[in-house]
Amino acid sequence: MRIRASVAALSGALVLASALVFPAAAQAHAGPMTSEDDTTITKVVVNDGKDIVLGTSAKKSFTATVTAADPDGVTGGWVALWHGTSFDEQGRDGALMPAEQGSGSCVAAGAQTSTCTVHFTLDPKADMTKNAYAGTWHAYAIAYGLPSGSTSDGYAGSVHIKRNTTLTANASPEPVVHGRTITVKGTLTRADWETHAYAGLSNVPVKLQYRKSGTSTYTTLKTVTSGPGGAVTATTTATGDGYYRFSYAGTTATAAATSASDFVDVQ
Incomplete structure (x- = not known):
């Protein structure tokens, strides 16, 4: 994983990532991000709700889950973490952390609801290159429903990434x-x-x-x-x-x- 120093480019990065990480059923709907009333994100949890503590050398792996609902079923979900002064305006220390390619598996909790899990691995020597990256990271989540519904939320959750x-x-x-x-x-x-x-x-x-x-x-x-x-x-x-x-x-x-x-x- 490499953290991208551009919150402003988040939308384009997530559209690209959706085609890379979603299961085959979801890729058919991984077009431009839109918001449909019948697809909703109900919960996003990063690292099981616990802080992420990172030292100077050891890598840290964790997951994020997206729970979404759609009357016709959910086909995919994905998460990126972002850090900065705001979602719309990149701050001096803004950064984007996409989930790993190939992650995004979903488990149905019923005909209308699924929970999708994505994976992250942080390498302090390659990813967290600024001490200013420590603090609150927000979760940008996307969910895709059938037949073509989708929704996204730039403030769907958060996690503290801390210096050990x-x-x-x-x-x-x-x-x-x-x-x-x-x-x-x-x-x-x-x-x-x-x-x-x-x-x-x-x-x-x-x-x-x-x-x-x-x-x-x-x-x-x-x-x-x-x-x-x-x-x-x-x-x-x-x-x-x-x-x-x-x-x-x-x-x-x-x-x-x-x-x-x-x-x-x-x-």
Whole structure:
């Protein structure tokens, strides 16, 4: 897959793609996109409704499904994902991600309704060439019904494609005397799709969390801000044996991360 940096060319790309990916029954109707009252798109789901988190090297495969209805039956459905400021006007970071050629198989749920599945594979080294591509991607869906009905929707669904993050935590001293200060240090990093490496993520809130030994629930002790290079430092008072960790909530463009826990013996 190669992401095309042109939302403005979306209509033409999808018409071309329909002839390549639809089953034979659908190809007969894969003409210019139109809207017929008797063909409707009822639901579009991308990646089972979950965020897509992408690192710097590993490919990520996922699917999108189009559920459509037509009184005479549904012959095909297809999806492309697009990113930009709006569907009609390409923004600076606009991009188009068509589904893979050859995908688009449909399963009938009845005489009038079918769900069609298309496949995507994202390669961070070849596809996500800009960090600005992180964030919300909208689904442009097409459905084809018999005998010649069709409909399309540029805002049929959405998914967040996020840059992966890593987070570490190390508490010291170990062991520590009751009532003394414990210092927890770690590093928060984020995938850079332009350099294909991880870089420190600074100036974002990170929570210091604690779980008392023998319990299963973490509580947040305080929130600190990551520093240069993604460095995270927090202090607390030793009150009893337990586990310390850092947690970053993430955003619509950056994945959440929780560090491994570090146990501290309090004497």
